[in-house]
Amino acid sequence: MQAQPAAATRTGNRVLILGALSAIAIATARIYAKEGAALMLVARNSARLDALAADLRARGAASAETAAMDLEAEAMNAPAHMADWKRRLGGLDHVHLVYGYLGTQEQATASAAELARITASNYASAVQWCEAAANIFREQKSGSLVAVSSVAGDRGRQSNYAYGAAKGGLALYVQGLAHSLAPIGARAVAVKPGFVDTPMTDGLKKGGPLWASPEQVGRIMRRAADRGGPIQYAPGKWRLIMMIIRSVPSFIFHKTKV
Amino acid sequence: MAESFLPSETVTSWGRVVRASHRVARPRFADELPGLLSALSPADPALPIGLRRSYGDSNLNPGGPIIDMTGLDRVISIDRTTGVMRAEAGLSLSQALQLLVPAGWFLPTTPGSRFVTLGGAVANDVHGKNHHRAGSFGASVTRIKLLRTDGSAHELAPGDPLFHATIGGLGLTGIIEWVEFRAIPIPSAQLDAQDAEFSHVRDYFDLAAEAHTRAEHTMAWIDCLSGGAHLGRGILSSASWRSHGDLVPHREDPKLAMPIDAPGFTLNGMTVRAFNSVFHDLKRMRVGPYTTHYEPFLYPLDKIANWNRLYGRDGFYQYQCVLPPATARDGVIELLKVIAASGQASFLAVLKDFGAHPPAGLLSFPMEGTTLALDFRNIGTRTLDLMADLDRIVLSAGGRLYPAKDGRIPAAVFEAGFPKLQDFRGYVDRGLSSAFWRRVSG
Numbered sequence: 001m002q003a004q005p006a007a008a009t010r011t012g013n014r015v016l017i018l019g020a021l022s023a024i025a026i027a028t029a030r031i032y033a034k035e036g037a038a039l040m041l042v043a044r045n046s047a048r049l050d051a052l053a054a055d056l057r058a059r060g061a062a063s064a065e066t067a068a069m070d071l072e073a074e075a076m077n078a079p080a081h082m083a084d085w086k087r088r089l090g091g092l093d094h095v096h097l098v099y100g101y102l103g104t105q106e107q108a109t110a111s112a113a114e115l116a117r118i119t120a121s122n123y124a125s126a127v128q129w130c131e132a133a134a135n136i137f138r139e140q141k142s143g144s145l146v147a148v149s150s151v152a153g154d155r156g157r158q159s160n161y162a163y164g165a166a167k168g169g170l171a172l173y174v175q176g177l178a179h180s181l182a183p184i185g186a187r188a189v190a191v192k193p194g195f196v197d198t199p200m201t202d203g204l205k206k207g208g209p210l211w212a213s214p215e216q217v218g219r220i221m222r223r224a225a226d227r228g229g230p231i232q233y234a235p236g237k238w239r240l241i242m243m244i245i246r247s248v249p250s251f252i253f254h255k256t257k258v
Numbered sequence: 259m260a261e262s263f264l265p266s267e268t269v270t271s272w273g274r275v276v277r278a279s280h281r282v283a284r285p286r287f288a289d290e291l292p293g294l295l296s297a298l299s300p301a302d303p304a305l306p307i308g309l310r311r312s313y314g315d316s317n318l319n320p321g322g323p324i325i326d327m328t329g330l331d332r333v334i335s336i337d338r339t340t341g342v343m344r345a346e347a348g349l350s351l352s353q354a355l356q357l358l359v360p361a362g363w364f365l366p367t368t369p370g371s372r373f374v375t376l377g378g379a380v381a382n383d384v385h386g387k388n389h390h391r392a393g394s395f396g397a398s399v400t401r402i403k404l405l406r407t408d409g410s411a412h413e414l415a416p417g418d419p420l421f422h423a424t425i426g427g428l429g430l431t432g433i434i435e436w437v438e439f440r441a442i443p444i445p446s447a448q449l450d451a452q453d454a455e456f457s458h459v460r461d462y463f464d465l466a467a468e469a470h471t472r473a474e475h476t477m478a479w480i481d482c483l484s485g486g487a488h489l490g491r492g493i494l495s496s497a498s499w500r501s502h503g504d505l506v507p508h509r510e511d512p513k514l515a516m517p518i519d520a521p522g523f524t525l526n527g528m529t530v531r532a533f534n535s536v537f538h539d540l541k542r543m544r545v546g547p548y549t550t551h552y553e554p555f556l557y558p559l560d561k562i563a564n565w566n567r568l569y570g571r572d573g574f575y576q577y578q579c580v581l582p583p584a585t586a587r588d589g590v591i592e593l594l595k596v597i598a599a600s601g602q603a604s605f606l607a608v609l610k611d612f613g614a615h616p617p618a619g620l621l622s623f624p625m626e627g628t629t630l631a632l633d634f635r636n637i638g639t640r641t642l643d644l645m646a647d648l649d650r651i652v653l654s655a656g657g658r659l660y661p662a663k664d665g666r667i668p669a670a671v672f673e674a675g676f677p678k679l680q681d682f683r684g685y686v687d688r689g690l691s692s693a694f695w696r697r698v699s700g
Contacts, residue, residue, distance in 0.1 A: 023286070048287050051332055058333035059357060199286055207268060 013037035014089040016082075018071055018129055019099025021048050023198035024148060027218025028096055033061035040085045042067045043099070065089075071099055072117075075125035078132035086136060094225045095133040097126055097147040100167070102200050108162035115162055122166035127173045130188070134177050137186035144187035144225045147174050151194050151233065154242040157258050167192075171231060178230035189224040193217050193234040194241070262294055263323045272566050273313040274573030275636050275665055276693070278320030286329040288346060288435055291405055294325060295433060295689070298407045303691035306429045308375030309350060312382065313576040314665025315693035316428050322691070325433060327377050333357065334436055341441035342400065347377030347434040352510065352560075359507035363441035364499075364552075366398035370608075372508070372557050376437040382662040383426030383622040387475035387497075387556065389612045392442070396425035396618030401438040404431065407689025411435075423685035426619030428661055430686045430695055446503030449475070449555050452496060452547045459490025459594060459609070463587050463628070466611050469496040475555070477610040482594065482603035482632060490594040492609065497555055508553035569635050574604075575665060577645055578623075578631035580612060581657040586628035589655035593630060593648055600644045607632035620678040620685075623660040631663065642666060661694060672698035 015032050017025050020041035032039060033056040041049050041056075046068035053064035065088055067081075074081060086092040101121035108115040130147055137143035152160055153168025171190035178188040195201065195211045212235055220234040233239040263281035270277065283294050298304045304323035330348040337343070338361040343354065351365055352372035358364060367386035374384065383396040392398065404412045404424055412432070414421035424431045454469075456462050462478055469476045473496035480492030559565055566574070581589040590609070597603045607630060614626040634641050649671050652659065658675025659667055673679055683699065 021287075045287075047289060051287070051334075054334055055332035058336045199284070202264060202284065 012093050014040075014091045015094045015096070016040045016042070016085050016089065016092060016133075018042050018095070018097045020052060020066075021045060022098045022100075022200070023214035024193070024196065024217050024221065025096065025098035026052065027214040028098070028221040029056055029061075030059055031218055031222040032094075033057075033059040033064070036060050036062050038062045038089055039064045040067065040089050041065065042069055042071065042085075044068060044070055071129065072120050072125040075120075075128035078128040079135065082129070082132040082136055092133075092136055092140075093143055095129075095143070095145045096221060096225070097129055097133075097145070098221075100126075100148060100150075100200075102160075102163055105158070105160045105162055118162045119166050122163060123169045123173075126170050130170075130174060130177060134181060134186070134188065137181055138184065141184045142186055144189070145174065145177065146189045146191060146221055146224045147171075148221075149174070149190040149192045149231075151192050151238050151242050153192065155246050155253075159258060175230045187225075189228065189230055189232055191217070191221055191224055191232050191234050192238065192242075194238040196234075262290075262297065266324075269307075269318065269324060270310070270573075271314055271317050271665070272311050273575055273636075273665055274566060274569070274571075275575065276315055276318055276320065276573075278318060278693075280319060280321070281323045282326055283323065284326045284329050288330060291325075291433055291435060292409070292411075295405055295407045296409065298323065298689040300688040303689055304407075305690060305692045306347075306377065306381075306433045308348060308378035308381075309373050311369075311371050311374050311378065312662045313574075314661075314663060315697070316382075316661050316664065316695075317378075318693045319691065320693055327375060327433075330435070331375075336361075338363070341443060342438060343441055344401070344436055344438035345376055346436050347375060347380075349376050350374065351376070351379060352508070356507050356510065358441050359444070359447055360505050362443055362445070362505055364444045365395075366440060366442050367392040367395055368556055370557065371560055373560060376439075377429070377434040380425055380434055380437055381427055381429045383617075383619045383624070384662070385612065385624045387477045387610060389610070389615070389624055390470045390476070391474055391613065393613065393615035394426075394618050394622055394624045395439070396622060397615060398440045398442075399425065399437060399618070400440055403435040404433070405435055406432040406687050408687075420685055422618065423620050423682055426617075426622040427682070427685070428621065428692065428695065430690050430692065432687050432690070444499045444505075446500045447505050447507065447552055448500040448503040449497035449550050449552055450500050450547060451550050451555060454494045454496075455492075456494065457488055457491050459492065459590055460587060462490070462492065462494065462590075462609055465494050466609075466628075469494060470611065470613070472496070472498070474498040477608060480594075480607050480609055482597055482607050485595070485598040489591065489598065490607075490609075495555070497550070500549060503549075506551075508551070508557070569633070572636045574633050574635045575641060575645065576631060576633050576663040577648060578629060578660040578663040579648070579652045579657050580623065580625055580627050580629040580660075581652065581655045582625065582627040585655035585657070589651060589657065590628060590630055592651050596644070596647055596651065597632070602634055602637070602641060602644055604633040604635070620682040621661065621676055623658065623662070625658070627657070629660075631660075661698075664694065667698065669698045669700040673700075 015037050021043040039061050049066035056064040103118045133145045149171035150167040152164035153171050174188045174190040217234045224232050262283045266280050266282045269280045305319040306325045307317045327348040330346040332346045334344040341363045351374050369384040379395045383394045385394045402414045476496040478492045478494040480490045611628050612624045
């Protein structure tokens with residue numbers, strides 16, 4: 001049942017996914033599985049990770065290993081964990097950081113703990129993992145990091161500025177990493193999805209042309225590991241939409257409820 | 259979690275006749291199911307659904323809770339040496355084929371759409387163009403994991419009464435968590451096919467009987483618009499797996515899509531032209547044998563995403579019945595006469611024979627005989643009256659109708675067609691129901 005022959009382990013396709021149980025992460029991982037990649041999956045729930053790993057092996061992954069971990073809590077140990085996962089994978093070519101926490105602005109405004117959680121999950125812990133990955137890339141002079149940011153990070157809005165600021169900060173951090181890594185040929189990309197039909201957004205009214213599937217975003221995540229600029233919108237039309245939203249003057253913007 | 263079921267106005271069946279509110283839960287991991295089930299009660303029964311390719315109301319539960327199983331789409335195991343595959347119920351047949359075909363395996367049988375979940379394939383005991391060889395999908399199912407709202411979990415195998423209630427059980431016997439089935443080996447992804455023309459439907463039966471002796475897949479398209487000397491003229495296509503060739507699966511995404519409902523004034527012309535483009539090759543009979551990938555042969559309509567929108571906002575009904583061998587020829591002729599005279603015919607219908615396999619489930623639709631399927635655009639009572647006329651012909655011929663296609667039959671018609679209905683009632687999970695079930699269970 002270890003589906004594909006070992007020869008399918010292509011050098012250059014050893015992949016670490018942080019937050020592997022999110023819908024976008026699963027869609028991304030399935031693309032890698034079809035390519036015969038070796039995968040290391042990290043998230044909190046070990047039983048769910050095991051089910052996902054079996055699925056990815058059946059879909060062609062050369063290997064799919066798991067590490068059950070709270071990525072927020074373990075962020076200060078990122079360098080050690082990253083080194084361990086690189087060893088278990090036999091190398092490290094792509095790192096996808098997909099975990100995050102949406103929360104609500106209402107709760108963040110009312111509760112310091114909620115605000116701290118939103119900031120820690122989406123920014124403070126995330127940059128530790130990004131920097132740890134980048135340090136490995138600097139040492140090996142190769143590798144790519146793809147982190148999930150959000151279009152919410154492009155303009156502070158009353159409805160979700162806590163989440164937006166954290167995701168926007170993450171994108172800036174990754175953009176800086178891309179600059180830092182460019183001379184050695186390593187890469188860093190912040191992917192900014194718009195509305196995606198995932199459990200994270202289950203409370204919202206869905207459907208219509210602005211909603212994308214996790215599979216669409218997964219294809220962009222996979223491609224971003226190989227090419228494209230440091231900030232990528234998913235799908236690409238959000239670049240234009242956000243350009244317009246950013247350029248609305250505040251005396252108009254402040255009259256809206258968005 | 260109290261908010262597991264969220265209000266939705268967008269759940270429709272494939273025929274899109276019924277517009278109703280539902281409360282929808284979308285589990286993504288199997289460990290969420292027990293919690294969802296424990297929240298259900300006979301006073302507010304739920305219904306598990308898949309990709310919503312059933313046409314009528316067997317996949318609707320208006321005003322009630324729905325468990326959308328499509329997020330449970332993980333493969334649990336696939337043994338590429340024996341062809342046994344186990345996967346969560348929400349995996350589509352399309353995805354299963356992506357994994358099976360490159361390893362030289364194929365679904366034991368497949369309906370005319372690959373956008374059907376494994377759970378749906380079991381719950382409707384779906385059939386395909388190879389029924390005369392393979393039987394229905396349920397005949398190849400080796401194991402099922404079923405969860406019931408009383409909190410019990412069952413791993414079921416053939417021979418277990420609850421297994422046979424669940425095959426064709428319309429999702430009413432419990433939530434199917436995963437399905438294990440036996441695939442069939444294929445030498446290539448290509449089919450050797452040929453077409454034969456018949457100028458009157460009475461000639462179909464001998465042609466089909468001959469085709470069954472040599473071909474894995476057979477089915478016929480018939481022209482419902484012609485009458486008289488050309489009543490039910492058509493083309494019988496047959497195909498068998500090509501013994502050599504590549505094992506490349508289909509492209510996953512449809513090339514064309516119907517983005518909006520067809521507006522009423524363009525409806526007929528547009529519908530006919532769109533279907534014509536899909537069936538261009540089929541309608542213009544090919545002379546002599548030809549080779550084709552399985553995708554256009556087995557899944558012609560999957561080329562257009564949301565083709566159901568071609569029937570416009572009011573939706574459509576599909577009518578599918580099966581008549582036993584003794585009455586099939588006269589019965590089909592009579593049905594086609596009534597349909598042609600009504601002026602409501604969709605221009606194409608499908609005719610195919612079922613083999614003499616014992617039914618896999620208590621409510622399995624297939625039985626030995628001939629099945630006729632066609633669409634009727636919903637124009638209200640005239641459509642319903644026509645189908646009631648057809649029901650009378652089907653019943654007097656000793657036939658029955660396919661629940662997966664039905665959105666309107668009365669309890670008496672259903673009961674007359676399914677002699678094991680009384681047995682089945684005993685296996686229904688009282689925390690589950692559907693619009694279809696409430697209508698036919700009286």
